[in-house]
Amino acid sequence: MTAPRKKTRANGEGTIYQRKDGRWEAAGYVLAADGSRKRVRVYGTTRKDAADKLAEKITDSNRGLPVATADSTVGVYLAYWLGSVAVHRLRENTHTRYATCIRLYLKPGLGAKKLARLTTRDVRTFLDRLRTTCQCCAQGLDIIHKRCCAIGACCTKVLSALTVAYVHSVLKSALEHAVREDELPRNVARNVKTTAPRPRRFQPLTAAxxxxxxxxxxxxxxxxxxxxxxxxxxxxxxxxxxxxxxxxxxxxxxxxxxxxxxxxxxxxxxxxxxxxxxxxxxxxxxxxxxxxxxxxxxxxxxxxxxxxxxxxxxxxxxxxxxxxxxxxxxxxxxxxxxxxxxxRRIRFHDLRHSTATLLLEQGVDLVVIKELLGHAHIGVTAGVYAHVRLRLQRQAIETLNDVLGTGNDDREDPPSTATVR
Missing domain, CATH: 1.10.443.10 (Intergrase catalytic core)
Structure with missing residues (x-):
């Protein structure tokens, strides 16, 4: 008679085993975002790594904090992420915008999908539909105000490319956290390429x-x-x-x-x-x-x-x-x-654009302007004011063209004051 197998983990600590691919998998029951108890799985390169990840989730569950599980719906996971994760990382106004984005677009469009079964195609189809759907009709505003589709005259009020890109970025942020917590193997939203929105046009003040x-x-x-x-x-x-x-x-x-x-x-x-x-x-x-x-x-x-x-x-x-x-x-x-x-009417923020534009036109270095405006990266400054830099490039080229001439005329060479390196 063989001796009974010695139990190495106590009740409530879950199970741990090594997969065929070499990774370690740990599983246990935790408090889910919908209030029920569900089985959660985590993975690690070593047994200790997987055990530590599972212990962290069980500890949070025992403290009454809901833990997202892969078999949750996208809507349930987004609610968990917004209330338990994003709330600690975002400023209040940003968190409010995220909540509005989830309530109006992500939850109605993808909320019923299982998180583990969400595919790149699902995300791409959702974003394509978001670009072409009249939001008055989608949000039911036409029925409330008795207009648009409710009276047979759809206004085709679709979302701007900037808003669609924002919705996409919120979804990517939420799924990225699911990947970090080993709830998903990859972020399917990152595989979807959206059209880059055109930068908002602004008309800065001229010098006059x-x-x-x-x-x-x-x-x-x-x-x-x-x-x-x-x-x-x-x-x-x-x-x-x-x-x-x-x-x-x-x-x-x-x-x-x-x-x-x-x-x-x-x-x-x-x-x-x-x-x-x-x-x-x-x-x-x-x-x-x-x-x-x-x-x-x-x-x-x-x-x-x-x-x-x-x-x-x-x-x-x-x-x-x-x-x-x-x-x-x-x-x-x-x-x-x-x-x-x-x-003429401009936004208050256009005064800031006016400052940068006038400085650029006076030949002030882009790094100095970046520091003055408080941009995190010089690429932001260069991107926002690309139209000004293009105009300055054209002026520089025309200046060079005046020096070089357009034909084989015998002009006297201008005096050289410095060596160009």
Missing amino acids: EARQFLQAARADRLHALYELALRTGLRKGELLGLRWEDLDLDGGTTTVRYSLQRTRTAGLTSLPTKTRASERRIALPRECVHSSKSHQESQEEERKAAGASWKDSGLVFTTPRGGPLDPANMTRRFAAFLSRAGL
């Missing part, structure tokens, strides 16, 4: 328009803000989140550390800049130093006039009572200012 803008701004209460926006290229949130302690008016510099944003839970709040590159120290033009000092004096007068109702926020740009300026109100105020100044 910029001078007109600055001239009109001198009579505005937020003169210093408009000066900083056009002369330094700071983002709207960075300007509204600027604190007096960040300004060194004697040294002529400012440190960009915060961005004022409205969130669903905290309302208007100053958040750290989105990336490390966005947190930067920049030099201030003399005009900005003068206008900031003048603004400081005006704010002190408003403080005295407000008396006890003054809210000491420490912000440079505030309401007449010291509170933070709402970014949405700033957008409306900016539109009214352009109308009074007789300037």
